[in-house]
Amino acid sequence: VIVARRSARRTLARAYASVPGCPRPEVFVAAAWAALDPDERRRIESHVDDCPACAAERDLARSFESAAASDAADPDVEWIVAELERARFAPQRRRPRVDWRWASAAALVLVALGAALALRQGPPPLAHPTSQRVVLRGAALELFAPRGDVAAAPAELRFGAVPGAASYRVKILEVDDTVLWEQELAAPQAPIPDDVRARLGEAVTYRIQVEAFDANGARIGVSAPAAFRVVPGAADVAGGTP
Amino acid sequence: LLEELYRRWYPRVARFSLKISGNREAAADLAQEVFLRVHERLGSFRGESAFSTWLYAVMRSVAINRGLAARRRREWLVADPDRTRPDERSDDPTRLLEHNDELRLLRQTIQRELEPLEARVLYLHYVDGLTLPAITRLLELTNKSGAKAYVVSGKRKLRRGLALPEASGRAVLRST
Numbered sequence: 001v002i003v004a005r006r007s008a009r010r011t012l013a014r015a016y017a018s019v020p021g022c023p024r025p026e027v028f029v030a031a032a033w034a035a036l037d038p039d040e041r042r043r044i045e046s047h048v049d050d051c052p053a054c055a056a057e058r059d060l061a062r063s064f065e066s067a068a069a070s071d072a073a074d075p076d077v078e079w080i081v082a083e084l085e086r087a088r089f090a091p092q093r094r095r096p097r098v099d100w101r102w103a104s105a106a107a108l109v110l111v112a113l114g115a116a117l118a119l120r121q122g123p124p125p126l127a128h129p130t131s132q133r134v135v136l137r138g139a140a141l142e143l144f145a146p147r148g149d150v151a152a153a154p155a156e157l158r159f160g161a162v163p164g165a166a167s168y169r170v171k172i173l174e175v176d177d178t179v180l181w182e183q184e185l186a187a188p189q190a191p192i193p194d195d196v197r198a199r200l201g202e203a204v205t206y207r208i209q210v211e212a213f214d215a216n217g218a219r220i221g222v223s224a225p226a227a228f229r230v231v232p233g234a235a236d237v238a239g240g241t242p
Numbered sequence: 243l244l245e246e247l248y249r250r251w252y253p254r255v256a257r258f259s260l261k262i263s264g265n266r267e268a269a270a271d272l273a274q275e276v277f278l279r280v281h282e283r284l285g286s287f288r289g290e291s292a293f294s295t296w297l298y299a300v301m302r303s304v305a306i307n308r309g310l311a312a313r314r315r316r317e318w319l320v321a322d323p324d325r326t327r328p329d330e331r332s333d334d335p336t337r338l339l340e341h342n343d344e345l346r347l348l349r350q351t352i353q354r355e356l357e358p359l360e361a362r363v364l365y366l367h368y369v370d371g372l373t374l375p376a377i378t379r380l381l382e383l384t385n386k387s388g389a390k391a392y393v394v395s396g397k398r399k400l401r402r403g404l405a406l407p408e409a410s411g412r413a414v415l416r417s418t
Contacts (some may be wrong), residue, residue: 031292050360068254080256
C-alpha cells in the first residue's frame with residue numbers, strides 16, 4: 001500500500017512534468033506577470049493551455065492574489081496576525097505543536113531501532129561534547145555536493161576539509177528540521193546510504209548541515225546554510241550522481 | 243522599513259495560510275514558518291522581482307514542503323524500509339525506456355480524458371501535496387464534496403483511459 005502511494009505520486013509528478021517550457025510557478029503572481037515581455041506572456045499563455053501543471057500553478061497563484069487583496073474583517077486572520085506579532089518580539093521561536101499520536105508511535109519506533117542497533121554494534125561512540133566556541137565562520141566550511149537542483153538522488157556528500165578537524169558530523173534535514181540522516185565522519189566525504197536516497201522525494205527541498213570537531217571534541221567549524229532538491233532533468237552540476 | 247513590510251504582509255499571508263491549513267492554529271504555524279524563512283533569506287532578495295512575487299515563492303515552497311513532509315512521515319511510520327525502495331531507480335535502460343513510454347501514455351491520458359479542473363486538482367493533490375480540503379478552499383470549489391469529487395472522477399477516467407482493470411488501477415492511482 002505504501003509503495004503504491006509513493007509510486008503513484010512519483011509517477012503522476014513525472015507525467016505532469018514531462019512538458020518542456022514550464023515557467024517558474026511564481027510567474028503567475030500579478031506583479032511578475034505584468035513585468036513580462038508581451039511575447040513571453042503569449043508564449044506562456046499558449047503553454048498553459050496544454051499544460052495542466054502550469055494551469056494548476058496559475059490557480060494557486062491567483063488564490064494567493066485573491067487572499068492578499070482581500071481586506072474583509074476576519075477574527076481568525078486577526079488572531080493569526082497577533083500571533084505573528086507576538087512571535088516576532090518573543091526571544092525564541094515558538095515551539096511547534098506536537099501531534100502526540102505520531103510522536104508516541106515515532107518514539108516506539110526509535111526505541112526499537114535504538115535497541116536493535118545497540119545489540120548489533122555494542123556501546124555507542126563517544127558523543128562530541130558541546131562547545132560554545134566556534135572558531136571558523138560558516139563560510140569556512142564549504143559544502144561541495146549536493147547543492148541546488150540535482151537530477152537524481154545524490155550518492156555522495158562532499159565538503160571542504162577543515163584544518164585541524166578530527167571528525168565531522170553531517171545531517172540531511174527536511175525543511176521542518178526533521179533529521180533524515182545523521183552521520184559521524186573522519187573524512188570530508190561520505191556515501192549517502194541507499195535507504196536514505198530512496199526517501200528523498202522529488203522537487204522537495206532538503207537542508208544539509210556539516211559541523212567540524214577537533215581532537216578534543218570542540219566544534220571548530222559549521223557549514224553555511226545549504227540545500228538541494230532532486231529535480232529529474234535538472235542540469236546536474238553538484239553531485240546528483242545516481 | 244522591515245517593520246512596515248511585515249505589518250503590511252502579515253494579514254495577507256495569514257489569509258492564504260488559513261486557506262491552506264483550514265484552522266487558525268495550523269495557519270499561524272505555517273505563517274510563522276513563512277516569515278522565519280523570509281527573515282532568513284531577506285538578504286538574498288535583490289529587488290529584481292516584486293516583493294509579492296518573492297514572498298509567494300517562499301510561501302509556496304514552505305507550504306508544499308510541509309505538506310509533502312507530513313505525508314512522508316505518515317508513510318514512513320508504517321512502512322517497511324526494505325519494501326519502500328523505489329524500483330524505478332533501476333539503471334536498466336530497457337526499464338527506463340518502458341517507464342518513459344508509460345509516462346508519455348499517462349500524460350496523454352491526462353490531457354485527453356480529464357476535464358481541465360480534474361487535471362489541476364490531481365496535480366495540486368498528488369504533486370504539490372496539498373490536502374483535499376485545502377484545494378477545495380484554494381480553488382473555491384462549491385460542490386458538496388469539493389476536491390474529492392474531482393480526484394475520484396479523475397482517477398476513474400484515468401483508469402478507463404489507461405484500460406486498467408479496477409484492481410491494478412487502484413495500485414497505480416491509489417488516493418492518500
